[in-house]
Amino acid sequence: MKRLTRRAVLGGAAAMGVALGARRATAAPVRLNFYFPVAVGGPITKIIDGMVADFEKEHADVTVNAIYSGSYQDTTAKALTAVKSGEPPHLAVALSTDMFTFIDEDAILPFDEIAGSGGKTWLDGFFPAFMANSRAEGRVWGVPFQRSTIVLYWNKTAFRAAGLDPDKAPATWDEMRGFAGKLTRRSGADVAQWGVEIPSSGFPYWLFQGLTTENGAILMNEAGNEVYFDKPEVVEALQYMVDLGRKWQVMPQGIIEWGTTPQDFFERKTAMMWTTTGNLTNVRANAPFPFGVAMLPAQKRRGSPTGGGNFYLFKKTSPAERQAALAFVQWMTTPERAAEWGIKTGYVAVRPDAWTTPAMKRYVANFPAAAVARDQLEFAVAEFSTHDNQRVTKILNDGLQAALTGEKHPAQALADAQSEADRVLRPYRRS
């Protein structure tokens, strides 16, 4: 990459101001720059490098330069910086919710257009719940890769000690509250074990979206230019979340740290926790007691948002490079590869046919909890995502945290968030 750029620049200088983009049209063997984030533990970079090497063995004319690009936020920043400087990567894995941001920056290409008519079967082969964050303006902009949902983990030993059936997870909000009440153990003024923890640092909107979905609400429209924070169902959901801590006192009050929630679970500081399926491998390796994994409890219905990262194809690339990038994405999402990636990382394999591969069947037979996330996909909805996503999400996060810390009443917090989000989204409603 380095040498190629330097040569191209010298050539460009010789040609007196020929655009830098011209370098893409020269060489016959295609070189692809591929940005990927690391968001779960484990040797992710090594797994990616291994898959890339396998791909290159089968495609002698394509070289894939897999570039680790930090967290999801770093990846988006790096990709957009490169786009604005006229040197974009050819493809990247980034948050599925950054789709509108990439579209607004005119950075990405729709997959259905590049793949043509032959790509339809491939694109239709993914779980519809995951594709919900890929479609906008009638096109497909992202291909699911490292995806997750929220599930409930529970400590079976703690359930038995509290006189509950260790094999039965709470199925409704009322049950979860009741179970949590029995599981909360106090010693004097201190709490030795909380009933449940729903993390609320960093990105509380994601876990909150589990509650709103279960209460029958949706938070945004498909065009990503309207939000519905102040609907009664949404306020009820926030009231429930706040009451778990303040009124019923079965969950720690205030902000619960996302990063240390699994640690609390391992150390028996909480008997149940809500967190991503991406934690499955971590919990399996570190929980010193038998645990269960269940779908989130229902109120009016079951539900959870999806989460995680999609593949994106970037503009300002040559047709040959686009086709090579597409071939790479298709290769990475074949049923066998999707299954391999899911088993090695703990992400949910993104295609139904990946779950019928022999490797995946063996994995699920040994570890049935892995299939819970797949079964929940039936009830899953698109992750919250709008135009100017980072700002709108921050508005919602701030509102939620204000309610959780007791700074604002839930209804007030959400009404404030609604009017602020409306102000940000107004420019995207014209047309």
Next chain:
Amino acid sequence: MRSALETAAAWLLALIWILPLAYAGWTAFHPAAYATAFRFDAPLTLANFAAAWQAAPFARYFLNTFLLVTMILAAQLVLCTLAAFAFARIEFRGRAVAFLLVLVQLMVMPDVLIVENYRTMARLGILDSLGAIGLPYMASGFGIFLLRQTFKSVPRELDEAARIEGAGLLQLLWRVYVPLARPVYLAYGLVSVSYHWNNFLWPLIVTNSVETRPLTVGLQIFASTDQGIDWSIITAASLMTTAPLLVAFLLFQRQFVQSFLRAGIR
């Protein structure tokens, strides 16, 4: 009485300062189960360090970071010394305006310039190299300002005496100004090295390969947001990557503190 209070306050501040480091030390050398359970019979282990070392090519990253901070500091010292001397002691047209422009650089956060800097590096054709990480920082406005103030405070008599002895401009700079500014150089060097040792976002964005990336990029893979935080491994990795700086600081502590004191009085 007053001094007892001051001593107590100093101890308190020192305690607050050392706490995160002490926690890191505890967690890094114990199994994950003892991350928040402080018991004296907790078994010691080096497994966290081994695991952290395995997780990324840290040997290469150490080399890169070392080369990077050395290169930046060397270039900064040369450029800032020459520029500061010109601003302090040489009369030329537009000096005030030029110095003002240098000062403006102090007001602009480097992060704002990421896109523009990236474009410049792309045009120069040096993306994904150590040079690209360092180049935007070499002509440091802070360094020029700091040294200019120091040079201005050098007594005129010394300057004139050297001139009478027949010293040329560069000789004058090298024999009179630089030796007198030594504490400032030391203080500035410390700030520069620790800043670039810790810098993350710009190096991440402008580089792509293991051969050019610094330690901080390697450290980032432990901050896996989708999952829980493994404090043991994170603290082990942090201790490992900051160890050279910590050791250097402890060794040269006295000089650093003194030079800061002297540089600060002016």
